[in-house]
Amino acid sequence: MNLRAGSLPASIVYLEERSIGPALGADSIRDGLYAGIVGMAAVVLVMLIYYRKAGINATLALILNAIILIAALAYFNATLTLPGIAGIILTIGIAVDSNVLIFERIREELKTGKAIPAAVATGFDKAFITIIDTHVTTVVSCAFLFIFGTTAVRGFAVTLVIGLIANVFTAVFVSKALFDFELSGRKQPQALSI
Numbered sequence: 001m002n003l004r005a006g007s008l009p010a011s012i013v014y015l016e017e018r019s020i021g022p023a024l025g026a027d028s029i030r031d032g033l034y035a036g037i038v039g040m041a042a043v044v045l046v047m048l049i050y051y052r053k054a055g056i057n058a059t060l061a062l063i064l065n066a067i068i069l070i071a072a073l074a075y076f077n078a079t080l081t082l083p084g085i086a087g088i089i090l091t092i093g094i095a096v097d098s099n100v101l102i103f104e105r106i107r108e109e110l111k112t113g114k115a116i117p118a119a120v121a122t123g124f125d126k127a128f129i130t131i132i133d134t135h136v137t138t139v140v141s142c143a144f145l146f147i148f149g150t151t152a153v154r155g156f157a158v159t160l161v162i163g164l165i166a167n168v169f170t171a172v173f174v175s176k177a178l179f180d181f182e183l184s185g186r187k188q189p190q191a192l193s194i
Helices: 022-051 053-075 081-113 117-147 151-184
Strands: none
Touching: 022 053, 022 081, 053 081, 053 151, 081 117, 081 151, 117 151
16 A cells, blocks of 8 residues: 555556567577678678789788677677677678778879878878778767667667777778788889789
C-alpha cells in the first residue's frame, strides 16, 4: 500500500525489443566478416592497379590500420558485433580516402614540376589539414551517436573512433615514412610510381 502512494498512472511503452538466436547471430557476424574481407580485397586490388607502387604503400598502411584497430578492440575486451564490423568496414573506406587524398596531392605537386621529395613533402602537408578536419568532424558525429544511440550504435561509434585515430597515424605518419624510405635509397629519384 505504501509503495503505491504518489504513483503516477503511466504505462511502460516498449520502443525496441530484439531477440536473436545464437545461430542467426553467428551467421550475421560471419557474413559481415566475409563482406569486410571481400571489400578490403577489392579496395587493395584497385589501389594496386591505379596507384601502382604507391598502392603497396597504401595497402601496408591499411593493413597496419586494421591490426591497430583489432588490437585496440582486443585490449578493451570488446565483443565484435555486426555494428562493430560495420565500423571496421567504414574505417577501411576512410583510410583509403585519406591515402587517395594524399596521393592526388602528390600528383598535383609533381605536375607543377617540383622535385619528387619536395612534391611528397608538400603533398602530405597539404593533405594533413584536410584529413584532420574530416576526422575531427567524424569523431564529433560519433560522440553524438555514443551519447544518444542504442548499445549497438555505441559499439559502431567506438569502433569508428578507434579506427579514425589509427588512420591518422597510419595514413599520415606511416605512409610518409614508407615514401621517405623508398626515396632515401635513391640518389636523385627520376620518377615516382604513383
